[in-house]
Amino acid sequence: MKTKKGIRFAGSLLLLIVALIAIRYISGVLQKESLRTYKGIKELKKNFEGLIIPTYFPEFLKWPPSRIVAQKRAYRAIAIELKDKEDNIALVLTESEREDFRLQGLSIKESVETLSYDIKGRKAILRVGSCSPILKPAETQRCSDLTWKEGNYYINIIIRSGPFELLKIAESMIHN
Amino acid sequence: MPFDGDLILRLFETIPGRYSIQGTFYSIIAVIIINSIRRSWNINSPVILQRLHFVSIIMPPLTIPLYYLLNPSRNSPEWRLRSLIDIESLLSIEYAGINAGMVMLFLMIITALIFFLQEIIPVIKNITMTKREEEKRIVKTFYINFFDQKHEVKIIEDEEYIIFSSTGIRPSIYISTGLINDLSEEELDAALAHEAAHILRSKRPLLIAVFIFRVMMFFNPVVLIEFRKAVQEEEKICDRMALKITGNPAVFMSVLKRFIREGNEKSGSFNESSHNLLIKERLEELSRVPKKSSDFLGYESSTEEPEDTGILPLTLAIISTGVINYFIV
Numbered sequence: 001m002k003t004k005k006g007i008r009f010a011g012s013l014l015l016l017i018v019a020l021i022a023i024r025y026i027s028g029v030l031q032k033e034s035l036r037t038y039k040g041i042k043e044l045k046k047n048f049e050g051l052i053i054p055t056y057f058p059e060f061l062k063w064p065p066s067r068i069v070a071q072k073r074a075y076r077a078i079a080i081e082l083k084d085k086e087d088n089i090a091l092v093l094t095e096s097e098r099e100d101f102r103l104q105g106l107s108i109k110e111s112v113e114t115l116s117y118d119i120k121g122r123k124a125i126l127r128v129g130s131c132s133p134i135l136k137p138a139e140t141q142r143c144s145d146l147t148w149k150e151g152n153y154y155i156n157i158i159i160r161s162g163p164f165e166l167l168k169i170a171e172s173m174i175h176n
Numbered sequence: 177m178p179f180d181g182d183l184i185l186r187l188f189e190t191i192p193g194r195y196s197i198q199g200t201f202y203s204i205i206a207v208i209i210i211n212s213i214r215r216s217w218n219i220n221s222p223v224i225l226q227r228l229h230f231v232s233i234i235m236p237p238l239t240i241p242l243y244y245l246l247n248p249s250r251n252s253p254e255w256r257l258r259s260l261i262d263i264e265s266l267l268s269i270e271y272a273g274i275n276a277g278m279v280m281l282f283l284m285i286i287t288a289l290i291f292f293l294q295e296i297i298p299v300i301k302n303i304t305m306t307k308r309e310e311e312k313r314i315v316k317t318f319y320i321n322f323f324d325q326k327h328e329v330k331i332i333e334d335e336e337y338i339i340f341s342s343t344g345i346r347p348s349i350y351i352s353t354g355l356i357n358d359l360s361e362e363e364l365d366a367a368l369a370h371e372a373a374h375i376l377r378s379k380r381p382l383l384i385a386v387f388i389f390r391v392m393m394f395f396n397p398v399v400l401i402e403f404r405k406a407v408q409e410e411e412k413i414c415d416r417m418a419l420k421i422t423g424n425p426a427v428f429m430s431v432l433k434r435f436i437r438e439g440n441e442k443s444g445s446f447n448e449s450s451h452n453l454l455i456k457e458r459l460e461e462l463s464r465v466p467k468k469s470s471d472f473l474g475y476e477s478s479t480e481e482p483e484d485t486g487i488l489p490l491t492l493a494i495i496s497t498g499v500i501n502y503f504i505v
Binding site: 030031034 | 181182185186188189205208209212213215216217249252253254255256257259260261262264265266268269270488492496500504
């Protein structure tokens with residue numbers, strides 16, 4: 001008897017999970033402007049006007065991006081992730097109306113130096129420190145992070161490398 | 177457009193906004209799970225049912241900070257894309273210029289208004305004005321012993337049927353002369369025992385904690401309904417406690433029947449028909465109580481298996497609600 005009750009409950013729980021997955025799918029079909037993944041830069045450019053993409057990328061990065069996520073609502077936010085030749089996340093570029101929109105794949109764990117930096121007339125904050133690959137948390141590597149405001153959007157670039165390459169990428173994004 | 181949909185979505189992005197919207201969704205999931213547990217275990221015991229309603233009231237405000245403690249990056253894009261439901265995406269679904277976020281906000285405002293108008297204001301009025309007014313009309317005070325405790329009973333000069341209890345440091349039972357004159361001695365005992373049960377149970381820390389959580393979630397429409405259901409179960413529990421003393425469900429039912437308000441059900445006010453509906457539900461519950469039970473509070477009286485104490489369904493409700501809600505962000 002108890003087993004029968006348990007099976008009945010497990011069945012209804014399964015039904016609930018299936019219904020939630022279906023709701024999630026339907027909401028994705030009905031609402032294309034909320035957070036979702038994009039197949040490539042072309043698709044992204046088609047949906048987001050005035051997208052700021054660097055014209056320079058260091059050679060150790062693999063093209064095309066390993067992941068692109070973006071949303072138009074409730075606020076505009078775009079995140080592009082690139083991997084290196086060893087398949088580690090090596091660069092994350094974020095463009096968002098909110099400063100706290102960040103992918104979790106790459107972040108500075110320990111900051112060594114933070115300084116203000118002028119990048120083609122924009123006031124930027126440069127941080128240099130260490131980060132570790134998600135799959136190898138014990139391994140620490142040098143990382144740099146740069147944030148500045150471009151119109152209404154916060155631009156943030158984090159790279160698994162020193163600040164030299166990072167600044168070159170940032171400069172390639174600003175054309176005026 | 178009078179409202180900016182994105183502005184409302186941004187409101188739900190703030191910490192209090194996120195807390196309230198996630199709390200509401202978590203309550204919805206809790207209620208779905210509780211109802212399936214109720215159906216699977218065929219639960220009719222008011223004690224277990226009340227505890228299940230408590231799960232949907234207490235769990236959302238308790239689990240939200242716990243989830244963030246377990247996973248501080250719950251709001252990250254990665255987690256949102258992996259989740260079972262991304263509430264923000266769901267709220268941005270739009271039809272004819274109105275998005276789901278606007279509907280939710282409207283529901284929450286209405287719920288908050290109902291809470292203040294129907295619960296807070298009457299409670300304050302009851303504590304301050306009603307009690308003071310009733311004190312003026314007291315014609316006699318006497319004491320009775322129920323549940324090994326002495327209870328103060330105050331008789332009010334009124335021909336209407338009035339009976340209620342006040343809680344607090346000096347709790348009392350108030351009963352009108354009209355009701356005393358109409359009830360037999362056995363019926364009076366049953367009615368007073370029911371009120372004494374309310375006084376006894378009002379001191380329980382769990383009930384006080386649930387009320388605090390209910391107040392915290394004043395904007396949550398699901399909590400509004402669940403709290404009212406829990407209050408109705410409280411009435412049924414007190415009915416059963418009173419039955420332990422009087423021992424005769426028929427006597428208790430005859431007292432309850434006197435409180436059914438006469439009139440045309442179709443033309444009667446909403447308050448009147450919902451009052452009658454609640455009384456009828458209690459009468460139905462009392463008709464299920466076994467005639468010769470030594471313990472009318474027994475959890476097992478309405479379930480199929482005597483050993484079923486409600487621990488398993490309650491545990492399952494807590495665990496499954498906790499796990500599923502973790503994946504909703």
